Amino acid sequence: MNKKTSKNSAPIFSIILISITAVFLDQLSKLLVARFFPELIYKNSGIAFSIPIPAYISIVIAIFLVIAGLFAAYKFLDLSKKLAIFAISLVIGGAVGNIIDRIISGQVTDFISIWIWPVFNLADSFITIGILAIIVFYDKIKKV
DSSP: OOHHHHHHHHHHHHHHHHHHHHHHHHHHHHHHHHHHOGGGOEEEOSSGGGOOOOHHHHHHHHHHHHHHHHHHHHHHBOTTSHHHHHHHHHHHHHHHHHHHHHHHHSSEEEOBOOTTSOOBOHHHHHHHHHHHHHHHTHHHHBOO
């Protein structure tokens, strides 16, 4: 592998590693809460903000959005910047964590309840933080 190939593959490796870590943390948190605090579990068969939709449609939509997000990141973000890599990795990891739930049980496991906000999970948090980072720091991470 030459230096150019190695440099180009570094962001992809980092994105995969961070995304896998986010998926692991999300799935681990759901398992631990289900085991030790089952009363906190809320099964959400809807999409964002619990909007009802059939499971197979939500899986197709989620996979399409992940692919579209990867394409947009490649096209518009400077993936040599660590913040861009981290932000897109959080979005991917969060989306994959929720897709896993939908494939296994047809619904997402939520357990974090804060005041009047809909119940959510770590995957939702990762997606939100990643998207907010892209929006807030877009001028610093966009391709020039």
